[in-house]
Amino acid sequence: MLEYGEPQELAMLRDTLRRFVxxxxxxxxxxxxxxxxxxxxxxxxxxxxxxxxGLTIPEEYGGAGRNIPATMAVIEELSKRxxxxxxxxIATTCYGGMNILRSGSEAQKQEYLPKLAAGELMFAFGxxxxxxxxxxASVKTTARRExxxxxxxxAKRFITGANVADYxxxxxxxxxxxPRYKNLSIVLIPRETDGVHxxxxxxxxxxxxxxxxDITFDKVEIPEANILxxxxxxxxxxxxxxxxxxxxxxxxxxxMALGIAEAAVADAAEYASTRQQFGKAIxxxxxxxxxxxxxxxxxxxxxxxxxxxxALAQERRPCSIESSMAKLFVSERAHKTVLACQSILGAYGCxxxxxxxxxxxxxxIFPIVGGSSAIQRNNIAKRxxxxx
Ligand SMILES: Cc1cc2nc3c(=O)[nH]c(=O)nc-3n(C[C@H](O)[C@H](O)[C@H](O)COP(=O)(O)OP(=O)(O)OC[C@H]3O[C@@H](n4cnc5c(N)ncnc54)[C@H](O)[C@@H]3O)c2cc1C
Numbered sequence: 001m002l003e004y005g006e007p008q009e010l011a012m013l014r015d016t017l018r019r020f021v022x023x024x025x026x027x028x029x030x031x032x033x034x035x036x037x038x039x040x041x042x043x044x045x046x047x048x049x050x051x052x053x054g055l056t057i058p059e060e061y062g063g064a065g066r067n068i069p070a071t072m073a074v075i076e077e078l079s080k081r082x083x084x085x086x087x088x089x090i091a092t093t094c095y096g097g098m099n100i101l102r103s104g105s106e107a108q109k110q111e112y113l114p115k116l117a118a119g120e121l122m123f124a125f126g127x128x129x130x131x132x133x134x135x136x137a138s139v140k141t142t143a144r145r146e147x148x149x150x151x152x153x154x155a156k157r158f159i160t161g162a163n164v165a166d167y168x169x170x171x172x173x174x175x176x177x178x179p180r181y182k183n184l185s186i187v188l189i190p191r192e193t194d195g196v197h198x199x200x201x202x203x204x205x206x207x208x209x210x211x212x213x214d215i216t217f218d219k220v221e222i223p224e225a226n227i228l229x230x231x232x233x234x235x236x237x238x239x240x241x242x243x244x245x246x247x248x249x250x251x252x253x254x255x256m257a258l259g260i261a262e263a264a265v266a267d268a269a270e271y272a273s274t275r276q277q278f279g280k281a282i283x284x285x286x287x288x289x290x291x292x293x294x295x296x297x298x299x300x301x302x303x304x305x306x307x308x309x310x311a312l313a314q315e316r317r318p319c320s321i322e323s324s325m326a327k328l329f330v331s332e333r334a335h336k337t338v339l340a341c342q343s344i345l346g347a348y349g350c351x352x353x354x355x356x357x358x359x360x361x362x363x364x365i366f367p368i369v370g371g372s373s374a375i376q377r378n379n380i381a382k383r384x385x386x387x388x
Contacts, residue, residue: 006307010073016050017077025081027355033084034358037200039164039209044088047078048119053089056097061113066101068248068314069307072255079259080266083362084208086256091161091210092116094252095169096123103186103240105230123188124165125249126156126215127241134375136171137180137238141217143172143187150187150227152220161210162198165191168215169228175235184237186228195220205362246371247309247319250327253370254306257363258299261334261341264359265295268341271348282344291340298333305329321383328376331366338363 024043033040047053055071057063071093078086096116100108115121132139141154152172162168167188174185189196195218200211227233229240269292272283282288309326312319338359342349349356367373 030082053119054117075255091122124162247323254330257334264341
């Protein structure tokens with residue numbers, strides 16, 4: 001199907017990615033990475049050779065030029081085959097590249113962006129805590145200044161890829177006495193620092209090697225140079241994380257969900273054309289035809305919503321409403337679509353050995369991660385009220 005309004009360069013990028021996926025990410029390997037919890041580092045390096053790690057980074061820092069729709073297209077294409085590759089790609093380009101470009105000091109940009117563009121670094125995005133989910137501004141992990149150092153204590157939960165990341169982008173409470181939203185900072189904590197303890201959490205989906213993790217920070221000392229945004233970032237973390245930062249985070253999640261749903265529809269359509277029951281292909285039954293027609297309609301609408309929000313983000317136009325709508329709509333529809341596709345495969349949609357089983361496990365988390373559907377509905381409602 002034609003990608004509506006996509007420039008030719010994006011179509012060419014998709015072609016390149018599809019060839020890469022077919023040659024470097026065979027289905028059997030994608031299944032193995034999921035089953036054995038493997039991060040295919042070699043594939044990540046080969047992906048870097050295509051130059052796509054630099055899609056969130058301007059050329060002056062060694063990147064390919066900031067291009068949010070192209071970044072989302074890469075995430076979507078990789079997610080059709082394997083989150084074990086898509087998630088580390090996000091760790092480099094979004095948790096790393098996008099965040100450092102938007103919020104880093106000039107020194108931090110010079111230090112990190114060229115390495116990120118080369119695919120040599122990965123970041124984990126450390127927001128959620130054992131007691132803190134949607135209420136991000138209430139994080140309890142503390143950071144205090146002591147003898148020219150920052151000392152971090154506390155815990156983060158469900159942090160994807162911290163086990164393989166080089167740095168943990170960590171939202172901390174830096175001034176316990178300051179009012180809400182004026183008391184937060186973001187610090188960059190190297191994973192290999194004394195006092196950082198990481199444990200894998202086995203989740204229902206997203207099981208590649210960059211799995212979700214528990215992190216504890218036991219009086220972790222880092223240099224002041226690791227305050228995101230430099231000195232100006234101290235106690236100014238909320239303005240760095242809210243708004244544009246979370247907007248793009250929502251789009252990454254939507255792009256993964258869209259990729260998984262597209263893969264599920266392709267597999268279900270193929271199965272429906274070959275599986276024979278009652279003397280004909282099940283794809284000839286109206287019930288199956290309608291299910292696929294509805295799924296394809298949802299995919300089409302999801303693409304429009306996602307890439308419209310990505311185009312706004314690219315132009316640095318306000319897009320909090322559109323990115324929340326994209327996260328809400330795409331993840332909910334993808335969830336519904338994958339379950340519909342599972343039912344087209346009947347029993348074969350429920351067993352290992354069929355990719356559908358993995359798509360189902362993976363898609364279950366998407367209405368929750370990156371801000372739950374309820375939180376997105378709250379955001380949309382609040383923004384519309386503010387317009388009155
Ligand atoms: C596989 C996986 C990977 C993850 N990766 C990361 C990561 O890399 N980094 C990171 O920081 N976090 C990560 N998370 C955490 C994820 O972003 C949170 O789970 C999510 O933000 C929701 O938080 P919570 O689960 O604590 O739910 P809670 O916020 O406790 O909410 C529980 C329920 O209450 C509802 N609810 C809460 N507040 C409201 C409200 N105001 N109005 C209406 N309903 C409400 C929610 O919708 C939800 O249904 C990951 C989670 C998973 C499962």
